[in-house]
Amino acid sequence: MTRSTALKTVLSVALTGASLATALPAPAQVDPFDGDWHYSVTPYLWLPNVNANLSYDFPRLQTNQLKTEIGPNSYLENLEFGLLVTGEVRKGRWSAFTDLIYMDFGNQETKVRDITGPRGRELFELGVQSETDLSSTLWTLAGAYTVIQKPEFNLDVLLGFRYLGLDTDLRWEFVRDSALPELDLIRAGSVSKNKENWDAIAGVKGQIFFGNTPWFMPYYLDIGAGDSDWTWQALLGIAYRFDWGNVNLSIRSLSYDFDSDDTDLRFTGPAIGVSFVW
16 A cells, blocks of 8 residues: 555545544533643644745855745655644643644655856756655644633633754756756755754634534634744634544644745645544
8 A cells, every 4th residue: 555545544534533423412511611620632634735945055056055946745645754743731711732743755846946156146947856855843832821711702812932843855866967067066966954943922722612512613823933034823623522522624824934044834734633632
């Protein structure tokens, strides 16, 4: 079984489980604001397209950089390994949560955008075949306080930080070499780039309820800055509540911008998760 087939099978099973779960009768629900300690753990599957602009210090080039563009590429075709989980602890209106994402992508189709050559930035018409391996670790930790609590919805304000660890390996081969002597470029090879980034974040999160039904809509938005020029994350979903937790389906986007070296990164796509609450 290929990696793509295996991941499609996992997604199919997850969606089937969610469909069967919603057919069950609605149970009694835990009240997270009853003053007791409550905890939740949510393993989930996120299926984003990957878009990235990356800059590399290029070997044997007389001056500066080679700049590349990734994506959008298919998660199912390029994912090597992934670990995604969220946890939360709450007592009354106060809560804290953490979110850990590790994703390892291989053979990402890559486009060389431009090369900074001996006479400054120029776009050279070079035929290039290139691919990128990309692994990212994203860790969010934040505290939150519920400022609005109503039967129709609740709203938390949050403050915390997000860490990004990014490792990339670019492999290239020039298929037309008319400009190679001028640029002093080797015909084929690889180059790596590693980045670690810390940002403070602030935002809101909460739930919108649909009457006395077990259906609700989770939402999340944060924005931050620090080592990056800015970063933001947004989520909007639909969920069904059980006595043990809930099943949720959402659209999620996470973005970074680093203007100092013309690097940016964006993950956007659907996510499905199962939350266990006690």
